[in-house]
Every structure is written in C-alpha cells, then in structure tokens.
Amino acid sequence: MEEPRFNDLYRDIILDHYRRPRGRTPVTSPDVENEGLNPVCGDEVKVSIKLEDGRVKHVSVLGRGCAISTASGSMLAELLPGKTLDEVEKLFKAFKRMMHDEGVPQDVEIGDLDSLEGVKNYPVRIKCALLSWVTLEDALNSLRSGQNQLDKTTTTELEGKGGFAL
Amino acid sequence: MSAAGTITSGPPAQARKLDVARIRGDFPILKRQVHGKRLVYLDNAATTQKPECMIEALGSFYRTSNANIHRGIHKLAEEATGLYEATRKVVARFLGGADPHGVIFTRNCTEAINLVAYAWGRHNIKPGDEVLLTEMEHHSNLVPWIILAREKGAVLKHIPLQENGTLRLDDLDKLVTPRTKLVSCMMVSNALGTINPVGEIAAMARRVGAKVLLDGAQALPHLPVDVKKLDFDFLAFSAHKMLGPTGVGVLHARPELLRSMEPFLGGGEMIREVRHDSATWNEVPHKFEAGTPNIADVAAFSSSIEYLEAIGMPQVREHELSLCRYAMAELRKIPSIRILGPEDPNLRSGVVSFVDQDLHPHDLSQILDQHGVAIRAGHHCAQLVMRFFKTVATARASFYIYNDRDDIDVLVESLRLARKYFGF
Numbered sequence: 166m167e168e169p170r171f172n173d174l175y176r177d178i179i180l181d182h183y184r185r186p187r188g189r190t191p192v193t194s195p196d197v198e199n200e201g202l203n204p205v206c207g208d209e210v211k212v213s214i215k216l217e218d219g220r221v222k223h224v225s226v227l228g229r230g231c232a233i234s235t236a237s238g239s240m241l242a243e244l245l246p247g248k249t250l251d252e253v254e255k256l257f258k259a260f261k262r263m264m265h266d267e268g269v270p271q272d273v274e275i276g277d278l279d280s281l282e283g284v285k286n287y288p289v290r291i292k293c294a295l296l297s298w299v300t301l302e303d304a305l306n307s308l309r310s311g312q313n314q315l316d317k318t319t320t321t322e323l324e325g326k327g328g329f330a331l
Numbered sequence: 332m333s334a335a336g337t338i339t340s341g342p343p344a345q346a347r348k349l350d351v352a353r354i355r356g357d358f359p360i361l362k363r364q365v366h367g368k369r370l371v372y373l374d375n376a377a378t379t380q381k382p383e384c385m386i387e388a389l390g391s392f393y394r395t396s397n398a399n400i401h402r403g404i405h406k407l408a409e410e411a412t413g414l415y416e417a418t419r420k421v422v423a424r425f426l427g428g429a430d431p432h433g434v435i436f437t438r439n440c441t442e443a444i445n446l447v448a449y450a451w452g453r454h455n456i457k458p459g460d461e462v463l464l465t466e467m468e469h470h471s472n473l474v475p476w477i478i479l480a481r482e483k484g485a486v487l488k489h490i491p492l493q494e495n496g497t498l499r500l501d502d503l504d505k506l507v508t509p510r511t512k513l514v515s516c517m518m519v520s521n522a523l524g525t526i527n528p529v530g531e532i533a534a535m536a537r538r539v540g541a542k543v544l545l546d547g548a549q550a551l552p553h554l555p556v557d558v559k560k561l562d563f564d565f566l567a568f569s570a571h572k573m574l575g576p577t578g579v580g581v582l583h584a585r586p587e588l589l590r591s592m593e594p595f596l597g598g599g600e601m602i603r604e605v606r607h608d609s610a611t612w613n614e615v616p617h618k619f620e621a622g623t624p625n626i627a628d629v630a631a632f633s634s635s636i637e638y639l640e641a642i643g644m645p646q647v648r649e650h651e652l653s654l655c656r657y658a659m660a661e662l663r664k665i666p667s668i669r670i671l672g673p674e675d676p677n678l679r680s681g682v683v684s685f686v687d688q689d690l691h692p693h694d695l696s697q698i699l700d701q702h703g704v705a706i707r708a709g710h711h712c713a714q715l716v717m718r719f720f721k722t723v724a725t726a727r728a729s730f731y732i733y734n735d736r737d738d739i740d741v742l743v744e745s746l747r748l749a750r751k752y753f754g755f
Contacts, residue, residue, distance in 0.1 A: 174697070175752070184754060206693055207710050207723030231691035232753065293693065 173283030174290075175232060182277065183232040188242020192225040197308055201300030203292050208234055212301045214245070221245045221253065226297050233281070233290050238297035240277045250305060257298045264291050349642065349650045351735045357382045357638075358733050368703030371738045376521050376549060376682050376729035377707055378571045382638050389576060389631035400626055401600060401617075414630035419616070421633040422581055425640065426566075427557035432586040435616040436579060436629050440548040441471040443567035443582035444515075446619060447544055448475035450595040451565075455542075456512055458484035463506055463514045463541070465490040465498055466719060469521055470712040472546045476515065490516070490532070492719045496523045496672035496679075503535050511541045518550035522713035522725070523672035524655070524682030526554070533562040548572055552731075553651055553680045555644035564588060574635035576628035582619070589615040596621040647732055651681030654730045654739065658683050661743045667750065671720055681730035684711070687746070689755045692726040698749035704742055 192198075195213035202209050208230035215223040224245045226238035245253055259273040266285050269275060284294045355361050358380050363370055372380060392414065398407035400415050416431075423431040437443045452475075456462065462476050466489045480487050488506050493499040507514070514536035519526050533543045544565040550556060552573035558566065570579035594601055594612055598621035603611040612618045639647065656676040662668050662685060671684045687695060692708035699706055707727045710717045717723055728742055 175694075180753065205709065206691075207714065207717060208691075209723070229691075231693040233693075287697075290693070290697075 173286055176280040176283065178277050178280040179232060179236040182236035182239035186226070186235050186239040186242075188224050188226040188239060190223075190225060191227060192223045195225075197301075197304045199300050199304035199307075201296055201303070203230070203234065203296045205289060205292050206231070208293070208296060210234065210238055210297045210300055212238075212241070212297055212304065214301075214304075216250075219249055221248050221250075230296065231290075231293050233284055234293040234296045237278075237281060237294045240281070241297050241301065244276050244278070250308075253301070254305060257302055260298055261295065264294055347643070347646055349646055349732060351650075351733060354642070355733045357384070359383055359386070361733060365703040365705070366701050368701075369741075371702070371704040371741045373728040373730065373734065373738060373742060374705045374707050375731040375734075376572070376711075376727065378577065379552065379574050379731050380733065381576070382574055382635065384634045384638055385574060385576065385631050388634040389627055392627045392630045396630075397627070399623055411626055411630070414633075415624070415626050418629050418633040418636075421636050422583075425551075425636045426583060427559050429558050429583060430586055432615055433584050433589060435582040435584075435589070435619045436624055437582055438578060438625065439571075439580040440546065440567045440569035441580070443565075443580045444472055444544065444546065445475045446582055446595045447515075447565050447567070448479045450592045450619070451542070452476075452479045452513070453482070454593050456480075456483045456485045459486065459510060460512045461486045461488055461508060461510045463488045463490065463511050463536070465516050465527070466492040466715045467498060467520045467523065467525065467527070467713070468515075468517055468715065469546065469548070470714070471548075472515055472517060472544075473715070485512075486510070489715070492716065495674065496520075496525050498525075498527060498532075500528070500531060503532065507535045507539055507541065509539050511536065511539050513542045513544060515544040515546070517546040517548070518556075519547075519553065519680045519682075520672070520713070520716070521549045521682065522711040522716045522727070523684055524679035524729075525672050526550075526678055526680060530562060537562065549680060549682070552639075554648050558583065570628070570632045570635065574638055575632040576635075578625045579628045579632050586615050589619065594621070595619050598622045600624075642732060650732060651730050652676055654734055654736070655679060655681050655683060657736055658728060658730070658739045658742070661739055662746075665743070665746060665750075667755065668746070671725060681734075682727060683729070684725045684727045686722055686725050687750070690749060690753055692724045694753065695726050695746065695749050698752055699742070699745045702741060702745040702748070704745050706742070 192213040192215045196216040197214040200211045210228035213225045214221055224242045226242045255273055259269045259275055260278050263269050263282055264285050281294050284290050360380050361370060396407060396410040396414060398411040400412040419431045419434045422434050423429040437446060456479060462485055464473060464476060464487060476487055490506060491499045514532060516527060516529055516532050518529050529545055536543050542564040545563045547566050547568040551568040564584055566583040568581050571577040601613050601618050601621040603613050659670055659676055662670055667688045668685050673679050696706055696708035709724050711727060
C-alpha cells in the first residue's frame with residue numbers, strides 16, 4: 166500500500182506546527198482571553214493575549230485538536246507578537262478571506278498561514294483552521310464593545326474537558 | 332446474552348455464511364473508486380449503501396406508478412397507494428408479525444421519537460414527572476425530552492454509563508420511581524456498539540407503570556428482533572440504516588395506544604372531518620401521517636427489507652459478529668489504539684469505536700479517505716458518551732453485509748500508514 170499524498174492539505178509546514186506547536190506557554194494575567202469550541206468535532210481552544218503599549222506581547226493557544234486546528238493556532242501564536250490590535254484584525258480578516266476563497270489582500274503579510282490555503286478545498290476542515298482565529302475575533306469584538314475581558318467572552322458553548330486522547 | 336431480552340446477540344446454531352462477493356455485486360456504489368482506490372465503506376452506522384433492487388424500485392415508482400395516495404380515483408393513485416401500503420405490511424412482517432395499523436411512517440427515526448414526545452409526552456408528562464433516559468443515548472433520544480422537560484417542568488434522569496461501555500444497572504430500582512412516566516432507551520449504541528439489556532430495563536419501568544420507548548435505529552438493521560417477545564410501547568427506527576432510502580422512519584406502537592393519543596402534525600390525510608373550528612381524526616396510522624408522505628421512498632423501502640429477509644437476520648448478525656471479532660483483534664495489534672465499548676464482541680453490534688492516543692480522529696479519517704476507506708470521526712451525536720470517556724471525538728468503523736475481512740485489513744493497514752505519515 167502506498168503512502169498517501171496530501172500536497173494541498175497536510176503540507177510540511179503544517180505538520181511541523183502540529184508536532185511542535187508554538188504558543189504553549191500559558192499567558193499570565195491576560196488582557197484578552199476567550200475559549201472556543203468547534204461544533205463539528207468538539208475540539209476546544211483557549212486563546213490568551215497579553216498587551217504592552219498597545220501591541221501584542223505574549224500569546225498562548227491552549228487545547229488539543231486535529232493537525233489543522235493545532236497548526237493554525239500555532240501560526241496565530243507565531244504571527245501575533247508585535248502587532249497592534251488593528252493589525253491583528255487585518256490579519257484574521259485576510260485569513261478568513263483565504264479560507265472562503267475570496268483572495269488575500271496584497272498588503273497583509275500572512276506568513277506560514279499561506280500553507281493552510283489548501284484547507285479551503287476540504288469544507289468540513291475550514292472550521293478546524295478557523296477555530297483559534299474566530300475565538301480571538303470574538304474576544305476582540307467584546308473588548309471593543311467594552312466588556313470585561315477577564316469575565317470570559319465565550320460565545321460558543323463550552324463544556325467538558327478538552328483533548329481527544331484518553 | 333439473556334439480559335438483552337429478545338435481541339439475539341450470539342450466532343444461531345446453524346447459520347449459513349453470507350456470500351459476500353455475491354452481495355457486493357448487488358450494490359452498484361461498491362464498484363466505484365475513491366481517490367483511485369477501491370471504496371471500503373465502513374460508515375454503515377451513519378447510513379448503509381443501497382442494493383440495486385431498492386434503487387430500481389425507487390426509479391420504477393417514478394417511472395411507472397407516481398401519483399398521490401389514498402384519495403385519487405384513478406389507476407396510478409391506486410397503484411401508488413398499493414405500493415405505499417404494501418410496505419407497511421412488509422415492515423409489520425419484518426418486525427415479527429406486528430399489526431400494520433401500528434406502523435407509522437415518519438421522515439426518520441428522529442421524527443418518530445419527536446412524534447412520541449409531542450403527541451404522547453405533551454399530554455401525559457406533568458410538572459415533576461420523570462423521564463428516564465441513558466447516558467448512552469443519541470442526541471435524537473435526548474433533545475426531544477430536554478425540550479419537553481423544559482416545557483412541562485419535568486425531570487430527566489439518566490441510567491449511567493460505566494467504563495466498559497455498558498449501562499450500570501445497579502441503581503436502576505432507585506432511578507425508576509413512582510414519578511417515572513417514560514423510560515426511553517436505545518437498543519444498540521451508535522457510538523459504542525453496545526447491545527443494551529432493554530428487557531431488564533423495560534421490566535423495571537413496568538413495575539411503576541411507565542411507558543417504554545425503544546430507539547431501534549442501530550438494532551433493527553443488524554439483529555433479529557421479534558416485537559412479540561419484546562416489551563415496549565413505542566419502537567422507532569430508520570429505513571436508510573437498513574439498505575433503505577433516506578427520508579423514511581418508522582414508529583411502531585399498539586394501535587390502541589396510538590388511538591388514545593393526540594395527533595402530531597395537523598393537515599391533510601390525518602383528518603376525518605373538518606369544520607370551521609374543529610376537526611376529527613382519521614384512523615390510525617393515518618392520523619399520524621399528515622400531508623403527502625414520502626411515497627416513493629416508502630414504496631421502495633419494502634425491497635430493502637425483502638433483501639434482508641432473503642439473507643436472514645440471524646445470518647446478518649453472525650456475519651457482523653465475525654467481522655467485529657476480527658476487527659477488534661486486528662486493531663488491538665496497534666498499541667496506540669484504544670477501543671471503546673464492551674470487550675466481548677458478543678455484547679456489541681458491528682460497531683468499533685476507537686481512539687488513537689497520538690492522532691486526532693479527523694486526521695485519521697482524512698488519511699483513511701485517501702485510501703478509499705470511509706469511516707466516521709466525531710462525537711457521533713452522543714456528546715454524553717464522549718464526555719464520559721473524556722474525549723471529544725472517536726473514530727468509528729461500522730460493518731454491514733457487504734463488508735469482509737479484506738475491508739478490515741485495508742482499514743488497519745491505512746491506520747498504520749496514517750501514524751507513519753504523522754511521524755508516529
């Protein structure tokens with residue numbers, strides 16, 4: 166039996182992020198934090214951000230998920246530090262456009278996220294790729310509307326403990 | 332397994348072996364390739380594939396007999412009505428000689444359960460009354476009762492799961508109380524494959540006069556079931572999980588009970604007489620079949636049942652048991668894989684739910700797909716089960732009459748390659 170080929174889905178960069186995910190050191194006293202749930206598979210993620218002088222200083226993306234959601238969260242953790250919240254918003258809007266096959270604006274530097282483009286061809290997996298990003302988006306939206314971030318802005322139902330391993 | 336009541340879980344004494352090669356020839360879809368590979372279809376608990384005879388019956392209905400049923404005074408209407416009603420009799424026969432008046436066609440098994448929740452539950456469940464479910468249930472046998480309990484101020488209780496994937500019945504006598512009005516339980520778990528001791532559970536329900544609903548969605552397609560020997564009030568199942576078309580479910584109950592119930596949906600066909608502000612109801616089962624039903628699919632469903640009858644349900648059971656035993660033995664050779672549910676294949680249907688400690692079920696399923704292998708990855712609409720086993724998802728292989736050991740070999744080899752692919 167041959168080994169499978171996934172030139173468009175499990176790219177090497179994705180597998181690298183999956184095996185060694187970035188942003189696994191929990192952020193203490195975060196300014197922005199939210200938990201999200203993928204209703205398709207029940208995967209959970211917690212995204213936490215510490216700000217300094219209006220820019221992202223530390224990011225943690227915790228939880229366990231499939232290769233796609235883990236890699237995407239890892240890329241989020243790699244890309245955000247140093248960015249203002251406006252720049253963060255630009256980035257996740259660009260990534261969402263990529264997932265929905267609407268084209269990425271030229272002026273946005275998306276880094277390794279580029280490797281996730283093939284996911285758009287696997288409709289069920291788009292939610293995996295977007296999980297940590299929409300979780301962050303919800304948190305930022307709540308932050309703007311003036312809610313206390315540390316009260317948890319979870320908009321998706323979250324129950325039970327994460328992780329698929331037994 | 333005597334606890335399973337009349338569900339036969341062991342092989343019959345003199346069962347003929349299934350001629351799988353011949354059976355495969357009856358299923359056109361099995362000839363297709365997926366990603367250049369032979370299709371290995373192991374997602375039968377979600378839906379089964381369809382034999383040529385059913386596909387032909389469906390096409391034939393539309394080509395030659397299509398009409399609306401019951402009231403038309405013309406040849407096509409008579410033929411269509413005849414085909415639709417003939418399936419009711421075939422279903423009744425398949426159930427072991429049930430009264431066809433107690434066979435209601437719904438859209439699916441979920442609708443059949445909802446029918447009970449609305450037409451019986453809303454008029455019989457009072458504030459403080461209790462509905463006893465199990466932690467193993469599919470969402471279709473949880474959510475209708477959550478909705479009803481919220482509306483009525485009723486209390487939901489659950490027979491707990493235990494580590495070995497069976498129900499813990501130790502405290503059943505405490506869970507069933509004088510306030511228990513309904514016990515609703517799946518016969519076979521879609522997530523774990525467990526065959527439940529529904530006879531024992533029903534007996535406890537009867538001690539307090541509670542009604543019993545059995546969700547047979549995963550039982551009727553796989554095990555010999557004789558309703559005359561099974562204690563229940565309502566039995567729900569689905570056509571598409573037993574070689575039939577999608578869009579057809581069955582609710583079976585005694586006609587007297589159905590007569591005593593209020594209607595579910597109102598509209599054409601379910602009435603006898605309509606006035607400005609009142610109406611009287613049609614005879615059962617028509618009282619519960621408002622509007623134009625899924626005529627063509629119901630008509631075609633009889634050919635699926637006849638196909639199963641020709642093979643014989645004891646033979647179906649023995650075949651699946653043999654595949655299940657083989658699959659469990661082969662999967663156990665991969666140390667990172669843990670199989671959920673009963674260790675003894677005799678206690679389960681042809682469903683093997685498993686978790687690889689290193690790989691997410693989504694990724695596994697994606698790689699398997701590249702090998703032409705279709706399994707299911709997810710919570711299987713059984714989030715209570717996932718939560719009990721502290722997981723969010725499992726991979727599930729489920730077998731049927733057209734599967735053989737080769738299919739399982741491809742599954743297991745693909746799992747090994749998936750592990751290698753991800754570097755484990």
